[in-house]
Amino acid sequence: MSAPLHLDERQRAMLAEMGVRVWSPVTARAPQAPPAPQAQAAVPAAPAPLARAVVVPAAVAFAPAAPAGAMPVSVLAPPRVSAAAAPERAAHIAQLPWAQLQSAVSECRACGLCQKRQQAVFGVGPAPAAEPLDVLLVGEGPGEQEDLRGEPFVGKAGELLDLILQASGLQRGHGVFITNAVKCRPPANRNPEPEEMAQCAPFLAAQIAALRPRIVVAMGRFAVQATLGSSAPIGQLRGQLHRLQHDGRTPVVVTYHPAYLLRQPQDKARAWADWCLALDALDEARGAATPSA
């Protein structure tokens, strides 16, 4: 784990020359309140408060990133995809308290993905609190390791995600909740079917309503479908802010799935630009929530 770095102007100019974007929050990041205990996974110790600047660690890698600037906001009117779950079932799930929501996911047999799973993977991170969650990360579906361990983003893709979070001054479990569009593993890591996405959608909607994230990061095309209702390619959606289809308000940043980045490392620079956009949006959301003196 590399520590955040203090950089002077000369170092920053050198990094800029190398094509490395250094993310600088408007204000130093304050540590989050300790998360409530979670059944899914042990939460590591809280990260140290972030310094004024963070450099992407070498393992995340980088190349010339997209230029920083004013955050563009999507004017995309995405097409809705997939059928909806039965309204009565969705309404029932929407009113479940958090603990019962976890149980409902564990026991769910609403689609065929229940048949070969070891367990449903609810997600990992702090329970709903009085303060909104900072960041909700949405992936696609559990893989083999996630299915075995009951936690999203473990294995190589999870390691890369943890490095990205570290470079961003974030840490899983601390102001960050990680979940997937579908909670059960598609066999042989196939794509989830529209019907499976639809049946699982009320669980994600309930998680969003309970956690009230300041921003959402959608990683991969099925996460995009679940949060924006769009089937447009990632390359067309990334680089701008979207609004969560559930409330039309919460900023959503679209980026590549870490598993994709392991296969296509040349896109890591674009992914890092997306994370910088997400951090800018998070700072803005925090600032909007802070009453002026």
Ligand code: SF4
């Ligand atoms: S994927 Fe979702 S809807 Fe399907 S069985 Fe698992 S929890 Fe239920």
